[in-house]
């Protein structure tokens with residue numbers, strides 16, 4: 001006679017559970033690295049998209065890295081057709097497969113959106129097409145309006161927008177003037193007895209843009225602001241360095257040398273900003289003159305929330321929110337505006353007739369006097385020149401969006417899990433939209449505004465478009481007009497023989513080896 005147990009023992013249950021869990025994890029892994037990409041590929045191909053077949057794990061990453069390395073290995077001949085050097089893999093994919101194409105970023109397909117009408121829809125439907133989520137490491141460096149979505153973004157945008165209204169920007173004109181004046185003053189001191197000097201204008205323009213943000217963000221606490229941004233740059237370099245490796249969740253919590261340094265810097269920055277905020281709050285309460293800097297504007301509009309240490313009903317920004325937004329202005333506003341000015345100087349050096357036309361306009365409006373707000377808003381030729389520089393050399397060459405649920409885009413149905421790439425550097429130079437002279441530097445095309453310059457106004461979006469358009473657009477344009485007017489009032493300039501044409505995509509579209517220019521004192 002045998003005794004049969006009709007219940008399963010606890011160890012058996014545990015073993016079965018572990019096996020099931022391992023099977024589930026195994027299935028998820030296989031699905032992630034093989035079945036899901038293949039499924040997405042089929043859906044895209046069925047809708048007419050073309051691209052390389054999926055290759056396990058790395059997709060097109062190896063080729064993209066090789067193309068980028070090759071493009072950066074040598075300068076290009078001077079031409080405004082810079083996309084092959086700036087975004088080589090995207091450019092070659094579109095050449096090979098056409099405008100309806102995709103690439104593999106590892107296991108994720110990235111679809112190229114080249115049609116301006118589709119672009120408009122992507123910019124409009126901000127909840128369906130969101131910016132990719134930032135890694136926690138990047139958030140340490142650049143949290144704030146740029147990375148928020150949904151209600152949080154709505155609230156922040158609403159509160160911050162008034163700080164960038166034209167009336168507030170008008171009050172900031174003395175700060176814009178001060179920073180540009182310091183830069184041209186330095187250049188004047190470098191002019192030789194023969195009346196000229198050669199220099200790389202890139203670091204000077206970057207320093208000027210950084211100075212502008214320190215002054216406009218921190219006002220009377222400008223020196224502390226400068227220190228804050230120095231630390232911010234140091235933190236940025238470490239974050240970028242760490243982001244280059246493979247992302248391992250939780251790695252940032254390990255006490256490695258670099259992690260400790262990043263934490264230390266982040267803490268120092270926050271403490272310094274907090275110190276400045278306290279000073280400003282005190283002076284506001286003491287009834288001192290209203291200040292016009294961005295930080296004071298944000299503090300003023302959030303005083304109730306701040307008094308309550310951010311525990312208010314959530315109507316305003318908390319202290320940490322304000323700290324994050326101030327850090328973000330520096331990251332989003334410094335390099336972009338400097339880049340616009342760098343390429344403007346390079347192009348006006350190469351197209352001397354336009355330099356002369358711009359200078360004639362500046363002298364007609366200001367003579368040798370300080371540029372003022374009203375005069376800056378009347379600069380027509382200078383505006384046309386900036387538009388043409390932003391068209392050919394957009395500081396942000398490509399935008400990214402994610403598709404988190406199946407979404408319609410015109411006739412297309414995009415499956416969840418694909419990424420979108422908006423290569424505006426290609427759209428802004430597409431001969432079908434801009435004519436056969438699309439690669440020529442011809443500011444005249446903007447003489448009757450953007451709508452007359454192209455077949456579709458959504459083919460010109462250097463600041464993005466729609467609800468999430470760059471909040472600093474007017475700030476950047478006033479700053480750039482002030483700097484260029486003051487440069488044109490004092491100097492004529494040409495490319496130095498040591499200049500090499502090397503546009504490439506770093507954080508923005510920059511000359512890889514600087515912008516070497518010869519200045520002549522007028």
Ligand code: HEM
Pocket residue numbers: 131145146147157328329330332333334336337340394395396399400462463464465467468469470471472473475476
């Ligand atoms: C020539 C100069 C500039 C260019 C070309 C530029 C370009 C852009 C672009 C293309 C976007 C949107 C990207 C996307 O849709 O994914 C953007 C967003 C943004 N920019 Fe700028 N920018 C410039 C200057 C500035 C300045 C001076 C500031 C601040 C002081 C600034 C602050 C921001 C912020 C906070 C956002 C996020 C807006 C939001 O998501 O609501 N930018 N910028």
